[in-house]
Amino acid sequence: MLSDGVKIEQRSLFDSLSDLRVPQGQASLFPPAEEKAGKAVEVPKPSRDNEWLGITDLGELRKHVVLCRSCPLRDGARGVVFGEGNPRADIMFIGEGPGRTEDETGRPFVGRAGQLLEYALKSIGLSRGEVFIANIVKCRPPDNRLPLPPEVQACLPHLRAQMRIINPKIVVLLGALSSQTLVNPSIRVTRDRGKWFTKEGVEYLVTFHPAAVLRDEANKKKEFMADMISLKEKRDKIQSGR
Ligand code: URA
Numbered sequence: 001m002l003s004d005g006v007k008i009e010q011r012s013l014f015d016s017l018s019d020l021r022v023p024q025g026q027a028s029l030f031p032p033a034e035e036k037a038g039k040a041v042e043v044p045k046p047s048r049d050n051e052w053l054g055i056t057d058l059g060e061l062r063k064h065v066v067l068c069r070s071c072p073l074r075d076g077a078r079g080v081v082f083g084e085g086n087p088r089a090d091i092m093f094i095g096e097g098p099g100r101t102e103d104e105t106g107r108p109f110v111g112r113a114g115q116l117l118e119y120a121l122k123s124i125g126l127s128r129g130e131v132f133i134a135n136i137v138k139c140r141p142p143d144n145r146l147p148l149p150p151e152v153q154a155c156l157p158h159l160r161a162q163m164r165i166i167n168p169k170i171v172v173l174l175g176a177l178s179s180q181t182l183v184n185p186s187i188r189v190t191r192d193r194g195k196w197f198t199k200e201g202v203e204y205l206v207t208f209h210p211a212a213v214l215r216d217e218a219n220k221k222k223e224f225m226a227d228m229i230s231l232k233e234k235r236d237k238i239q240s241g242r
Helices: 013-019 058-065 100-105 112-123 149-166 176-182 210-215 217-239
Strands: 091-095 132-135 170-174 196-199 202-207
Touching: 058 149, 091 149, 091 176, 112 210, 112 217, 132 149, 149 176, 170 176, 170 217, 176 202, 202 217, 210 217
Parallel strands: 091 132, 091 170, 170 202
Antiparallel strands: 196 202
16 A cells, blocks of 8 residues: 555566576477577467466566567567566556666666656655556567557556556556557547546546657646646545545
């Protein structure tokens, strides 16, 4: 919860490599020799939402996610950016996918966009460690392009499992991809930012992606910061049971 003893889930991918075991029947961490030689090999089937229903712990889920080869993004990335923060957070922030700095560090939102996000959090009295920050896809798309629909679909079970475990009351959708994927494909951020949507008992706030704010501070920063105030008001309301 936001106010009580906060245990921070902030391990990078590399911390967990030592406890990796390849479960029976799953693809190996490294491509087999036939794959390197260009021969046809069996690829793992796309993950299904129910695959992780039994997992109730983020550390356990991470072990599965780092083994994922359900889409080609992992091959072009250094590693998986699982997400980090309070595993019992009331508030989750969801971006698009890791950029270069995130791929290098194994941590979400640590580049310029992340600095703006931290500034915005601070403006309403929150720190990174109190919320949970994740992305729609866990591996960096090449050249910082948007993840493609099949990549989003392949990775979505990871995020859904994270959301099921963390069980946030509020989800802040940073930009169009997370808004359209998690709430409604018809959302347009320029039109709908600042709006709240309720889905399955969770409150979703649509706002700008911090990178979009950085590209157009003159027009977007004020509105982005206003959305943070709306977030604080909603959080206070939920906490006080109003
Ligand atoms: N942009 C995102 O969408 N996610 C990150 O983690 C960093 C930049």
